[in-house]
Amino acid sequence: MKSLPALSPKRRKTKVANKPIIVLVRPQLGENIGKAARAMLNFGLTEMRIVNPRDGWPNPSAGPAAAGADIVLDSAKVFSTTAEAVADCEHVYATTVRKRGVTKPVVGPDGAARLMHEQPGRHAVLFGREASGLETDDVALARHILTVPINPQFGSLNLAQAVILVAYEWSRIGREHDDGELVQPTAEDEVLPPAPQDDLEGLISHFEKMLAPRGYFLPEARRDATLRTLRSVLTRPGWNHLEVRTFRGILSTLERAKRQED
């Protein structure tokens, strides 16, 4: 029996960031290439390919617009045709708003991101020229149409915005798959837990002691209901021990003042 090939590297493949390649097809302005690079790097994408840029490459306007994402621009590769740019890629997506009578599966940025993380192989996303988008021959290279579902009454995404949505989703879905390399906003875990119940009871009693002699719980027949309301209002927040302590301080302040005025 042959020794088994090491399983883990392959199994872990989808945990390794399967970064899509961003392909800008015949972009017009260097500034927009820079902005796309910036959008990419915000979410950890680094590989850009440029097909036949109108103003040549490198383009002096790209750098300033990239706002520091030089690593993306410096390693960008230029191709003369879209076919060459995606020749080594297993999965090609054509970003387009319009249906062009091409029958291909349509995915959103989220669906595309799922495929990127689930399907082995290199994924490339084509983005067309600013003014006119991808041409039919570019779209024909793709297995999927990537459409950002926008407001049918107002669709006005620019190149960098389309890129950032794809990059954002790649990153977001990646975090769903694993704990990823990007910063995860962890919902509640940095927030302190609620204070122990006896801290809370202490706070409730403190309120009671201050309120009772001032007639808050009158008439007597309503006492229990009023107390329940008070308890409920103070219980709901789930205050942590620091917050409960703050509140105890507030009550003490109010008490102290009263004593001063006696």
Added chain:
Amino acid sequence: MKSLPALSPKRRKTKVANKPIIVLVRPQLGENIGKAARAMLNFGLTEMRIVNPRDGWPNPSAGPAAAGADIVLDSAKVFSTTAEAVADCEHVYATTVRKRGVTKPVVGPDGAARLMHEQPGRHAVLFGREASGLETDDVALARHILTVPINPQFGSLNLAQAVILVAYEWSRIGREHDDGELVQPTAEDEVLPPAPQDDLEGLISHFEKMLAPRGYFLPEARRDATLRTLRSVLTRPGWNHLEVRTFRGILSTLERAKRQED
């Protein structure tokens, strides 16, 4: 075969779009206000509020940058303080990358979008000045921190990009709900939404007025920090208007007693 029962009105209730209000706090360039409007309308958001814009309002640079999203700019409302801008909102999110030592729950654009679609009431998202972001006092108004999880080595989101990610997620999650996959927990329907922000402000001021003459905010150098802590403790619970009213009653009781004893 019986006819299928009609989907109950209660179940469908959540299909009504609960659009967040985009609040730009002290924005600098009109161009960026226009770009934010464009970003919003791409995903169907229309309500913009502007707090104390540096160059006044209307701003002639905003229109061209909005690329046709005039409906957003034309109906934008200007406020002189952030507190006024969110006075009628039940849910306030502060968009910020940095932790500022404020312990509030942190959500991403997706988590925020889920809350917008699931929690009744008006949702407002605060975005800070281009160069410097939100100030601590703005963040203090919010119940949630909204953080876009970006590349820790390169975080360079501009205002319109942050806005577009929030708008995109609102739209995306809304479609998930519409597709019927996410069934709204009916419990939410029975929970009252948090009180509008100005009710909460009333409560905070009430505390302030009672505490200040009793020296709670001394020493003066700590005044702002103490006030923020007070605000934070009172903001976190998300009390509904009945609960806020209960608390106002408690404070009035404490005041009344004091007067009797004078």
